[in-house]
Amino acid sequence: MINISKMKNYFFLIGLVLICLKTKAQVFYGMNNYTQYHQGNLPIIISVPHGGLVAPTSIPDRTCNNPTNVTDSRTIELARQIDTALFNLTACRPHLIICNLRRTKVDCNRNISEGACGNSQAETVWSEFQHFIDTAQFIAQNQYSGKALYIDLHGHGKMPYRLELGYGLSGTSYNSTDSVLNTASNIAASSIGDLVHTNVSGSSHSELLRGKNALGTMLANAGFPSIPSQQSPNTGGFPYFNGGYNTFNHTCIAQGNTVNGLQIECDSIVRASYLNRKKFADSVASILVRYIFIHQNLNLLTNCGLISDSKDNSDLEVHSIRIFPNPVSDFFQISSEDNQGNYEIVIKNNFGALVFKANSHSKFNVSHLPSGLYFVSMISNQQQVWSGKLVKQ
Ligand SMILES: [Zn+2]
Numbered sequence: 001m002i003n004i005s006k007m008k009n010y011f012f013l014i015g016l017v018l019i020c021l022k023t024k025a026q027v028f029y030g031m032n033n034y035t036q037y038h039q040g041n042l043p044i045i046i047s048v049p050h051g052g053l054v055a056p057t058s059i060p061d062r063t064c065n066n067p068t069n070v071t072d073s074r075t076i077e078l079a080r081q082i083d084t085a086l087f088n089l090t091a092c093r094p095h096l097i098i099c100n101l102r103r104t105k106v107d108c109n110r111n112i113s114e115g116a117c118g119n120s121q122a123e124t125v126w127s128e129f130q131h132f133i134d135t136a137q138f139i140a141q142n143q144y145s146g147k148a149l150y151i152d153l154h155g156h157g158k159m160p161y162r163l164e165l166g167y168g169l170s171g172t173s174y175n176s177t178d179s180v181l182n183t184a185s186n187i188a189a190s191s192i193g194d195l196v197h198t199n200v201s202g203s204s205h206s207e208l209l210r211g212k213n214a215l216g217t218m219l220a221n222a223g224f225p226s227i228p229s230q231q232s233p234n235t236g237g238f239p240y241f242n243g244g245y246n247t248f249n250h251t252c253i254a255q256g257n258t259v260n261g262l263q264i265e266c267d268s269i270v271r272a273s274y275l276n277r278k279k280f281a282d283s284v285a286s287i288l289v290r291y292i293f294i295h296q297n298l299n300l301l302t303n304c305g306l307i308s309d310s311k312d313n314s315d316l317e318v319h320s321i322r323i324f325p326n327p328v329s330d331f332f333q334i335s336s337e338d339n340q341g342n343y344e345i346v347i348k349n350n351f352g353a354l355v356f357k358a359n360s361h362s363k364f365n366v367s368h369l370p371s372g373l374y375f376v377s378m379i380s381n382q383q384q385v386w387s388g389k390l391v392k393q
């Protein structure tokens with residue numbers, strides 16, 4: 001006789017497992033789990049370089065270049081709560097890159113020589129962290145047609161209590177008029193310079209920095225004073241963090257990068273307790289969704305994840321370009337109806353490293369690659385015309 005009650009429980013458990021599988025981000029770990037990358041499906045990438053507490057004795061404390069070793073306390077917890085808030089809002093997840101190593105051991109927001117002080121383990125951790133950011137940006141840019149937003153998340157202990165949004169511009173530059181901020185040289189030096197050219201809201205650079213729909217203004221309206229913003233258009237003479245290594249190297253300030261982003265330095269109040277972080281994280285999630293909709297015409301409440309599916313070649317039925325077989329063990333082919341000309345195939349691994357490159361050919365041999373997930377790009381006339389995932393068995 002069938003026990004209906006047990007059957008119900010059984011199906012409930014299966015359903016729960018399926019939901020967990022569907023909603024849990026895929027996580028990749030670096031050496032000794034010192035770094036981790038939660039691969040998401042939103043066009044939002046959050047990195048946390050200074051929140052780690054792990055301090056192995058095998059890596060000496062950094063002493064080179066008179067280093068700053070202060071931990072940005074509870075920024076990992078804050079990033080996880082922002083991740084949860086975004087998931088609750090959109091049913092999709094941001095990309096999350098975390099350094100678990102204490103800043104005394106490695107600084108993933110400095111260049112490698114200053115950040116690792118010549119220690120080979122610290123150099124590996126630093127490189128993995130940077131590659132995870134590159135990988136996340138690569139995926140998000142491809143899934144959302146170049147509309148990824150990058151946030152390097154930090155905490156500061158200064159007064160006044162306010163968020164410091166670092167766009168790469170010096171604090172004194174905000175003393176300038178809007179017309180000076182809108183000059184080509186200031187736009188080129190800005191970590192949201194690309195958004196100035198691509199936004200659909202008709203916003204100028206100064207409006208994106210401190211207009212009514214600037215990120216700082218939205219945060220200040222939600223009860224989190226921010227600089228720059230409409231409420232605080234300049235620093236008011238107080239010290240200000242304008243962005244570090246990651247802001248300068250993983251946004252459009254860097255040559256060849258079109259990702260818009262910024263460093264967010266959170267004051268100690270927003271990080272102080274679970275409830276403070278939750279209040280802030282919930283606000284950040286809804287503000288990011290609104291910001292991306294206003295400026296990039298991307299509605300993440302209805303469209304997240306769907307876009308990734310439409311760009312993802314593993315769905316064999318929606319597209320004129322496809323990889324087969326996929327998963328692959330040795331040779332794969334690319335079937336293409338509308339790209340029959342010469343093209344180049346580039347494959348990167350999960351760390352963003354180039355592992356394969358070949359010109360158009362009937363078959364591509366990847367038998368030498370280790371098992372795992374790879375990202376394939378088709379390049380034609382030096383432009384990426386298509387990208388998709390490849391699973392190597
Ligand atoms: Zn920091």
